[in-house]
Amino acid sequence: MSALTLTTPSAERPRQTRWLLRLHRPALCAWGALAVVLAALLLALAGPLVNAAADGWRQYRACGMNPRCSYDQAAIMRYKDYYNYATIALNLLPFVVAAWAGAALTGRELESGTARLAWTQAASPARWLTVRLAVPALGLVVTTGLLSRLHHLAWAAGVHRVDSAKEWYDRYTFHANGPTLAALTLAGLAAGALAGLLVRRTLPALVVGVLVTGGLRAMTELALPHLWPAVTRTGSVDRFVPVDGLEVDQGMVTRGGAHVPAPSCDSTAGCDAAYKDFTGRYDVFHPASHFWPLQLTTSALLLAVTALLVTACFLTLRRQTGALRPPKPARTAA
Incomplete structure (x- = not known):
């Protein structure tokens, strides 16, 4: 009597996902903590902080030219500073993701041999890479989508109420207010992963991933005004x-x-x-009125670039490892 021992793709995928989450648990916890802090800050900006700043600006306008009149300058400056901190932090998220993807997601695993070990455990290189791109991508889309929505609410709460509120076309505010944040973060993930596959070393891959993401951001800034009829x-x-x-x-x-x-x-x-x-x-x-057309066309451009980077990831892995077919099942006699 003989029995066939094999690991099916449907059973292997959840195991690869669990291994990925366990391996990168510190990064997952840090990302979750950062998201919670930013969400709390944005909720405060949309509520008590913007209300206090609006009261301060009303007091300032009521003072007119009276030099002895006082107003709540601290509330005005506090709102301005915290808004800038939150907006800059959101704009830096794609670079953080690119650094992590290049250093830890692919570069460190290839440098240490962890990836090759996974390929010997019935996980093909293609499936290994698919899990490493798909699982973080899902979490990043959900997180950045929620944060950009909260930022848009915080920004809208200050329009026409806070005199120092940023215009909608301010580049940092623009990208933090819509889906371009998620699209650029996905591009950073793909760029970092490709850097790790090409360089196969942790620190150099981190640097390359961040530089490529910076180049994508610069390309986006140049192309954005021309993606919709002005x-x-x-x-x-x-x-x-x-x-x-x-x-x-x-x-x-x-x-x-x-x-x-x-x-x-x-x-x-x-x-x-x-x-x-x-x-x-x-x-x-x-x-x-062109805010959403520019957001959607810019996001589409970034997603197209992301697709090219992901394709380059799989082609690079195929060139380095050969055919991306799963190993043949082992046959044991009983």
């Missing part, structure tokens, strides 16, 4: 109207209707001569 507004030459939105371009309108950059001048006579042939000014910008 609004063009024209006006007279001698009247400058501030743009209330994300500015893309500005300049002068010629007599033929062409849009050209504004000329430089350093004197009244020189400016009169330089501007005499223009009929007006133009401004190209994104109004507040």
